[in-house]
Amino acid sequence: MLNKLKGKIVKSIRSRKLNVFGLFFLLAFLFLIITKLSKVYTETLALNIEYVNLPEEHSLISNNDTINVVVKAYGFNLLRYYLFDHSLKIDFKRDVSLQSDFYLWDAKVNKGSLEKEFKNSLEIVSVKPSALTFPFQSMAVKKVPIKPNINLSFAVGYDVVGSIKYEPDSVRIIGPSQLISNIEFVKTKNIKLNEVNNDIDKEIELDFKAKTKNVHITNTTVNMIAKVGKFTEGTLEIPISVINLPVNTNINFFPKTVTVTYYVNLNDYNSVKALDFKVECDYSEIGNTNSPFLFPKLIKMPEVVKNARIKQNKVEYILIQ
Numbered sequence: 426m427l428n429k430l431k432g433k434i435v436k437s438i439r440s441r442k443l444n445v446f447g448l449f450f451l452l453a454f455l456f457l458i459i460t461k462l463s464k465v466y467t468e469t470l471a472l473n474i475e476y477v478n479l480p481e482e483h484s485l486i487s488n489n490d491t492i493n494v495v496v497k498a499y500g501f502n503l504l505r506y507y508l509f510d511h512s513l514k515i516d517f518k519r520d521v522s523l524q525s526d527f528y529l530w531d532a533k534v535n536k537g538s539l540e541k542e543f544k545n546s547l548e549i550v551s552v553k554p555s556a557l558t559f560p561f562q563s564m565a566v567k568k569v570p571i572k573p574n575i576n577l578s579f580a581v582g583y584d585v586v587g588s589i590k591y592e593p594d595s596v597r598i599i600g601p602s603q604l605i606s607n608i609e610f611v612k613t614k615n616i617k618l619n620e621v622n623n624d625i626d627k628e629i630e631l632d633f634k635a636k637t638k639n640v641h642i643t644n645t646t647v648n649m650i651a652k653v654g655k656f657t658e659g660t661l662e663i664p665i666s667v668i669n670l671p672v673n674t675n676i677n678f679f680p681k682t683v684t685v686t687y688y689v690n691l692n693d694y695n696s697v698k699a700l701d702f703k704v705e706c707d708y709s710e711i712g713n714t715n716s717p718f719l720f721p722k723l724i725k726m727p728e729v730v731k732n733a734r735i736k737q738n739k740v741e742y743i744l745i746q
Contacts, residue, residue: 467497467550473512474557480517481599483528483561484639492557494539496547513542521559528559564639565602570595571647572610574632579653580622584731586652586690589625593647596631600640611642616649625651654690656731661685663702665721665740669709678706678742683721687733701727706740717741 471491479485492513515521520535521528532539532552539549571591579585591613598605614632618625627649633642662682670676685702703725710720718739726733 466499467495469553470494470496470511475512475514477514477516478518480561481597481643482564482566484564484600486560486562488559489557493553495550495553496543497550498547511542513539515557524558526560528561530557530559532556562601564599565605567598567605567608568595569598569608569610571631572612573649574612574615575629575649576615576617577621578619580620582655582657583622583653584656584688584690586654589649589651591647591649593644596647597643598640599643600635604640613647613649621653624653625649654692656688657691657694659687659689659694659697661687661697661699661702663699663704665704665706667706667708667719667742669707671708675745676708676742677745678719678740680737680740683740684736685723685726685733686736687726688731689729690731693729697727697730701725701730702733704735706742 471493473491474489476485476488494513515530517528520538521530522534523529532555536549539552543549571594573589573591575589577585596611598608598611612632614630616627616629618627628646629649630646631642631644633645635641661684663685664682665678665680667676667678683704685704687697689697702723704721705724706719706721708719711718719742720738721735721740723733723735
């Protein structure tokens, strides 16, 4: 019993000694680290270059990936630059100057931007290289319309009110002139919408595959927007007028009116009047054929009408001398 108790006491003392030793070792290590980080160092930092606001009309021929910045700072301030990757943003609207066939970035001119990037926590000693050049080739810019590739089918009695709109309705293609000169439009990807009975507001991808990485478009998607409403059919009797009669010629024709069938949004049905339509027969069209018929045409209809047609396609006539 006494031997067991003695063993436990010895083991406890040894364990405490080990814990005390570990604590002192950790404190010594932390003191060493703090001492090291409290000193001033001169180091070279390699920063990745990030390009901002690249000009659309120019394509860079070669890029600079990194830039070396020699800095002086306390170890504490340098630590995060070793633990994490950092980049230098070069804004082509602000930080570079346009030369004859290249852009120039000058470290002296952009010293303020560099200091801002480091948030004044480091003293910049030098930049290597002190200037960067970005050679470019000129690009052509061409605006082309969007060509829809949409298959729409509506629920019974429904249709588009007005017209389908695409926003934007055109895109700019940017690339060497010889590569984009034959591009006349950009199609949307094929979309099928069935049994539509509600308004449409849908983002659609453009079907554009550039043959080279030097050709690109400003938009990769467009919004398809359409108002959808319930439609109904109506009919009206519209008087016929005859035009281009020879001088001193009178004509009598039958019937005097034709039936026009039209398709209109239900909300606009009551606003459609016979005066909003115009049907004409052009006497000059029959020429010297001696045809006994005139052929009526619908010349005018209200904007709210989706489509309209004349039921009769012939009008009998006689000339009165």
